[in-house]
Amino acid sequence: MSKLLDDDYRSIPLNATLALAALVVIVAGMKAGADLIVPLLLAVFIAVVCTSPIQWLHRHGLGMRTSAFLALMVLVGFVSLIGLLVVNSFSTFVEALPDIEARLYEHYRDVLNALATSGLAINPEQLSNLFAMEDDGSWVTKLLGELGSLFMQGSIVALLVIFMLFETLNFREKVSLALENPAPSLKRFSEFSLTLKRYLAVKTVISLATAVLVWLSCLAVGVQFPLLWAVLAFALNFIPNIGSALAAIPPVLLLLVSQDGGALQALLLASAYLVINFVLGNLIEPRVMGQALGLSTFVAFLSLVVWGWIFGAVGMLLSVVLTMTLKIALDSHPQTRWIAHLLGPGGQSKASTGDASRPPLERE
Numbered sequence: 001m002s003k004l005l006d007d008d009y010r011s012i013p014l015n016a017t018l019a020l021a022a023l024v025v026i027v028a029g030m031k032a033g034a035d036l037i038v039p040l041l042l043a044v045f046i047a048v049v050c051t052s053p054i055q056w057l058h059r060h061g062l063g064m065r066t067s068a069f070l071a072l073m074v075l076v077g078f079v080s081l082i083g084l085l086v087v088n089s090f091s092t093f094v095e096a097l098p099d100i101e102a103r104l105y106e107h108y109r110d111v112l113n114a115l116a117t118s119g120l121a122i123n124p125e126q127l128s129n130l131f132a133m134e135d136d137g138s139w140v141t142k143l144l145g146e147l148g149s150l151f152m153q154g155s156i157v158a159l160l161v162i163f164m165l166f167e168t169l170n171f172r173e174k175v176s177l178a179l180e181n182p183a184p185s186l187k188r189f190s191e192f193s194l195t196l197k198r199y200l201a202v203k204t205v206i207s208l209a210t211a212v213l214v215w216l217s218c219l220a221v222g223v224q225f226p227l228l229w230a231v232l233a234f235a236l237n238f239i240p241n242i243g244s245a246l247a248a249i250p251p252v253l254l255l256l257v258s259q260d261g262g263a264l265q266a267l268l269l270a271s272a273y274l275v276i277n278f279v280l281g282n283l284i285e286p287r288v289m290g291q292a293l294g295l296s297t298f299v300a301f302l303s304l305v306v307w308g309w310i311f312g313a314v315g316m317l318l319s320v321v322l323t324m325t326l327k328i329a330l331d332s333h334p335q336t337r338w339i340a341h342l343l344g345p346g347g348q349s350k351a352s353t354g355d356a357s358r359p360p361l362e363r364e
Contacts, residue, residue, distance in 0.1 A: 031310045038314045039153055043160030045321060048193070049200050050075060050165055064169045072162060082231070089228045096224070103257040192332045199324050206285050207237040210276055214247070217272035221265050223255045237277075240300040240320050244281065248273040295323060296345045 030037055050071050057067035176182045211234035218226030229251040236243035248270060256266040295303070303323035307315035315322070323343070331340035 027310065034311050034315075038311050039156045039160060041311075041318060041322070042157045042314070043164055045200060045318070046075075046157070046161045047164040047168070048197055049204060050161070051168065051193075052197055052201060054165070065166070068165045068169065072165065075161075076158075085227055086231050089225050093225050093228060100254065100257070104253070106257075188332045192329055195328045195332070196325060199328065200321065202285070202288050203238065203321065206280050206288075207234045210234065210237050210244075210280055213276045213280075214273065217269060217276070218251060221255065221269045221272070222260060223251045223265075223269060224258065225251075225254075233273075235317060237281075238317050238320060240295075240304055242304070244273065244277040295320065295327065295343055299323065299343050 050068075053071045053074075054064070054067045057070060058064050062070070172186060176186075211230040214233040215226050215230035218229050223229070229247070232250070233244075233247040236247040239246070252266050252270050252273075255269055256263065300320060300323070303319040304316055307319040307322050309315070311318070327340045327343045330336040330343075
């Protein structure tokens with residue numbers, strides 16, 4: 001008996017080394033294949049969100065294929081409408097960009113002159129020449145190239161979503177035919193799917209509410225291009241800790257330098273951003289999701305750095321979603337549930353969180 005225990009203790013460093021080596025290989029593979037994995041991940045998360053309305057339509061008497069087709073039509077119509085509005089607002093923003101840039105440059109010179117007159121060894125002319133950009137229109141070419149790449153990526157994601165939704169209609173039958181004992185695998189997959197759909201649905205609704213409130217705040221304060229800033233707030237709301245602050249910077253700066261704005265209006269808009277994100281992100285979202293579906297602050301920030309390094313800007317947008325997906329997958333299996341607890345926020349005893357952290361099918 002003692003020899004067996006001694007062998008187990010000796011195997012722990014070897015297992016840890018093998019696990020670390022496997023993790024390094026997986027991360028290197030994801031980073032190398034980021035161009036392929038990023039559209040696939042986006043398509044998977046969109047498809048997961050769309051499965052809930054499809055099942056709701058199916059429960060009300062429609063066939064699965066008809067429900068999937070209707071859900072896709074609604075999604076395409078909504079995205080097309082928002083896309084047209086954003087493109088129109090963005091084109092207006094591009095037209096007004098030279099005037100905005102001139103006003104920003106004027107305020108920048110005023111700040112440099114004020115610092116120079118206060119006794120600091122600053123040469124405004126030298127610093128201005130250092131940061132001056134040549135007006136050769138190269139940024140327009142780069143912007144058009146990025147928009148073209150974004151359109152191609154969006155088309156690929158849309159096609160992947162369509163095929164995934166119709167592929168999931170007979171997923172259970174395929175698993176039943178592929179495995180000798182499919183019941184445990186289907187049970188864990190159901191637990192994982194239900195929890196992930198709940199998280200994505202709540203996060204998407206919270207982001208939509210944030211976008212609507214930001215749009216109303218921008219209209220009330222009088223900042224230009226309110227729809228553009230609302231879409232930006234929706235996207236950056238998925239980035240933990242710093243996403244809300246990043247979304248507030250462009251409209252606040254624009255209001256600060258605009259002719260109709262000023263320091264007071266900019267302060268009001270910044271306060272509105274702060275209140276919106278505090279109420280929705282710190283009060284409503286944890287109550288709706290539950291403490292068991294949260295992440296610790298350190299893990300959330302670390303996921304932002306790691307996924308951003310692997311997948312770039314899209315990885316930063318999906319950092320919390322990806323980490324929560326990993327946490328939910330770990331929590332759905334008894335042998336890895338302890339890792340899911342380590343990723344959680346903590347602060348509660350097992351007696352109070354034990355039932356909440358367990359998968360839905362194990363709570364009875």
